[in-house]
Amino acid sequence: MGTTLLKKVWDLHTVRLLPTGQTQLLIGLHLVHEVTSPQAFDMLRLHGRGVAFPQRTWATVDHIVPTDGQSRPFRDEMAEQMTAVLERNCREFGIPLFDLSSPDHGIVHVIGPELGLTQPGMTIACGDSHTSTHGACGSIAFGIGTSQVRDVLASQSLAMDSLKVRRVDITGARGRGVYAKDVALAIIRRLGVNGGVGFAYEYGGAAVERMSMEERMTLCNMSIEGGARVGYVNPDATTCEYLRGRAFAPAGSAFDRACAWWRSMSSDADATYDDRVTLDGSSMAPMVTWGTNPGQSVTVEELVPSPEDEAPGHRQAVEEALAYMGLEPRCPIAGTRIDVAFIGSCTNGRLSDLRAAASVLKGRRVARHVRALAVPGSRRVGKAAEAEGLHEIFREAGFEWREAGCSMCLAMNPDRLNGRELCASSSNRNFKGRQGSPTGRTVLMSPAMVAAAAVAGEIVDVRTMLPEMEGA
Amino acid sequence: MSGPPDSRVTQVSGRALPLMGDDIDTDRIMPARFLKAVSFDGLEAHVFEDDRCAARDQGGRHPFDDPRYQGASVLVVGRNFGCGSSREHAPQGIARWGIRAVVGVSFAEIFFSNATSLGVACVSLTPAEASELARIVERAPETTVTVDLAARRVHAGARQWVMSMPASAREALMTGTWDATVMLTADFDEVRATASRLPYIIGF
Numbered sequence: 277m278g279t280t281l282l283k284k285v286w287d288l289h290t291v292r293l294l295p296t297g298q299t300q301l302l303i304g305l306h307l308v309h310e311v312t313s314p315q316a317f318d319m320l321r322l323h324g325r326g327v328a329f330p331q332r333t334w335a336t337v338d339h340i341v342p343t344d345g346q347s348r349p350f351r352d353e354m355a356e357q358m359t360a361v362l363e364r365n366c367r368e369f370g371i372p373l374f375d376l377s378s379p380d381h382g383i384v385h386v387i388g389p390e391l392g393l394t395q396p397g398m399t400i401a402c403g404d405s406h407t408s409t410h411g412a413c414g415s416i417a418f419g420i421g422t423s424q425v426r427d428v429l430a431s432q433s434l435a436m437d438s439l440k441v442r443r444v445d446i447t448g449a450r451g452r453g454v455y456a457k458d459v460a461l462a463i464i465r466r467l468g469v470n471g472g473v474g475f476a477y478e479y480g481g482a483a484v485e486r487m488s489m490e491e492r493m494t495l496c497n498m499s500i501e502g503g504a505r506v507g508y509v510n511p512d513a514t515t516c517e518y519l520r521g522r523a524f525a526p527a528g529s530a531f532d533r534a535c536a537w538w539r540s541m542s543s544d545a546d547a548t549y550d551d552r553v554t555l556d557g558s559s560m561a562p563m564v565t566w567g568t569n570p571g572q573s574v575t576v577e578e579l580v581p582s583p584e585d586e587a588p589g590h591r592q593a594v595e596e597a598l599a600y601m602g603l604e605p606r607c608p609i610a611g612t613r614i615d616v617a618f619i620g621s622c623t624n625g626r627l628s629d630l631r632a633a634a635s636v637l638k639g640r641r642v643a644r645h646v647r648a649l650a651v652p653g654s655r656r657v658g659k660a661a662e663a664e665g666l667h668e669i670f671r672e673a674g675f676e677w678r679e680a681g682c683s684m685c686l687a688m689n690p691d692r693l694n695g696r697e698l699c700a701s702s703s704n705r706n707f708k709g710r711q712g713s714p715t716g717r718t719v720l721m722s723p724a725m726v727a728a729a730a731v732a733g734e735i736v737d738v739r740t741m742l743p744e745m746e747g748a
Numbered sequence: 749m750s751g752p753p754d755s756r757v758t759q760v761s762g763r764a765l766p767l768m769g770d771d772i773d774t775d776r777i778m779p780a781r782f783l784k785a786v787s788f789d790g791l792e793a794h795v796f797e798d799d800r801c802a803a804r805d806q807g808g809r810h811p812f813d814d815p816r817y818q819g820a821s822v823l824v825v826g827r828n829f830g831c832g833s834s835r836e837h838a839p840q841g842i843a844r845w846g847i848r849a850v851v852g853v854s855f856a857e858i859f860f861s862n863a864t865s866l867g868v869a870c871v872s873l874t875p876a877e878a879s880e881l882a883r884i885v886e887r888a889p890e891t892t893v894t895v896d897l898a899a900r901r902v903h904a905g906a907r908q909w910v911m912s913m914p915a916s917a918r919e920a921l922m923t924g925t926w927d928a929t930v931m932l933t934a935d936f937d938e939v940r941a942t943a944s945r946l947p948y949i950i951g952f
Contacts, residue, residue: 292938295925332949340784355784424861430932433932433939473854474857505857505858593771705775
């Protein structure tokens with residue numbers, strides 16, 4: 277009987293069984309950022325502990341950085357202090373930091389794979405729920421809290437309960453205008469925002485096999501929105517080719533040996549799973565959320581649901597979400613007026629995302645009433661986009677072209693919604709108040725759909741704007 | 749291995765605060781602007797801040813502002829409580845406000861492990877039982893609610909229910925080993941030995 281990648285990686289990284297019944301799991305790569313780490317470093321100091329493996333730890337500053345000019349000191353004193361504290365902690369404990377002066381700076385989940393720090397068969401932890409992103413490379417990557425950041429710093433390991441594995445197959449070929457984001461939202465719609473609790477999601481099937489690495493990152497990134505702390509794709513030729521030549525990836529003959537080992541970590545063909553789910557990728561359409569969690573979504577062709585059509589236990593939640601969003605039941609979601617368009621984040625802030633949006637924007641203009649932001653996920657992504665002239669397309673269309681950071685995904689920097697503004701957003705969460713205004717509204721969609729909405733000034737099916745031969 | 753006796757959590761008893769509704773995310777529990785800090789100090793003041801303001805604006809009162817529930821040590825919630833962001837600031841705020849146990853239908857995984865690592869017990873009842881507990885507390889806020897980890901029971905007045913929780917978290921709380929650092933650093937040679945068999949650490 278075959279074994280899953282999760283089990284192989286788990287066994288290889290098991291230090292010992294703890295008295296609580298949990299596994300002490302070695303963490304091969306620890307990524308640190310400014311928001312969830314300062315208290316962890318303080319706890320180390322309080323107890324006179326050091327960092328066990330500073331050479332397996334890397335840090336960046338992403339959540340709180342402004343994207344409209346990154347010279348220091350920041351205007352926001354607290355952002356400046358948080359950055360300074362991270363710098364001090366990294367210096368004191370010998371941890372390399374990709375700070376704002378580094379060409380490798382960016383969102384932690386963008387730079388990990390981009391630099392080749394993220395590799396197949398690794399265990400990865402970071403004090404951020406979207407750490408699941410790294411599973412795209414065939415690693416087992418956990419989002420953790422600050423106490424666990426302290427644990428990893430102190431011991432390079434975590435106390436973990438074992439996970440079940442749900443195989444999620446996406447069959448068929450995706451249609452034009454249907455992106456990895458749409459697949460992710462379709463999965464969460466089907467399995468629910470808590471359907472993945474206790475599971476790692478192993479994504480496979482023809483549609484996933486054909487995805488680029490960046491698409492797989494989007495898919496794995498959204499695992500946590502479906503309740504799954506871990507999501508991964510088995511390493512294949514696409515994975516190996518992606519990692520070839522990356523700064524921290526093995527080089528020369530070591531690369532070939534690494535590739536062989538990486539691929540050996542894939543789930544066996546006869547692996548058994550705790551659960552299996554199959555979705556038909558060829559019948560998917562562009563998705564948009566209508567509510568206040570990522571499971572509350574419809575295709576762009578559908579109507580907003582009505583509380584009356586829901587089971588009694590769900591009616592109130594639907595009513596509340598619609599009231600917050602200001603949407604009428606049984607109205608088409610297409611045609612909903614937007615105020616802001618945001619392209620970026622660890623979900624959709626990579627080069628292919630910017631290309632997809634730019635292909636829609638080329639030769640078009642953002643609607644007069646829409647404020648539009650394009651924010652590359654890393655400095656390297658920004659530079660690569662500029663080398664292709666994408667920034668000019670964004671600017672000519674009326675987008676602001678910004679510097680790398682988490683930006684408007686989460687309201688910890690100057691990029692935020694005002695009042696009840698409604699934002700078409702390529703980010704990951706449409707929670708109440710998520711984008712910085714307690715009454716602000718978020719509609720999640722793919723970057724191409726955001727670009728289309730920015731142009732139309734309202735939610736619109738991107739397929740009506742795609743050039744003939746393009747699309748996913 | 750057990751921790752010092754004062755870190756053992758076997759039972760939490762006190763008044764309760766009902767906060768029903770499913771999928772309450774950590775952005776609502778602790779809005780992101782309060783994460784702009786380098787310590788957890790003072791977070792108790794900002795628990796559910798935006799929801800509380802919204803309730804006031806609509807002429808209502810959020811349970812966390814309801815004088816009847818002040819001083820509660822048990823929080824009663826619905827399904828998938830604490831979903832979303834991994835911010836420990838959410839359970840930190842709740843714990844600093846005075847909550848020592850959360851009784852709910854289910855919990856998001858990262859929230860659950862964060863709460864456990866602070867010594868806050870998260871235990872589950874069925875949806876009907878959690879709703880009944882919330883109704884009892886709403887009707888009679890003075891009711892003492894007891895979460896008894898040893899007996900695996902939740903009591904409220906004359907009512908009691910069998911609770912569920914992962915065995916490892918129960919064990920960690922009851923033996924006082926919920927702060928995992930001590931366990932994890934106990935045998936560093938084993939950590940090194942594990943690292944030394946990983947090709948990506950020793951080199952391909």
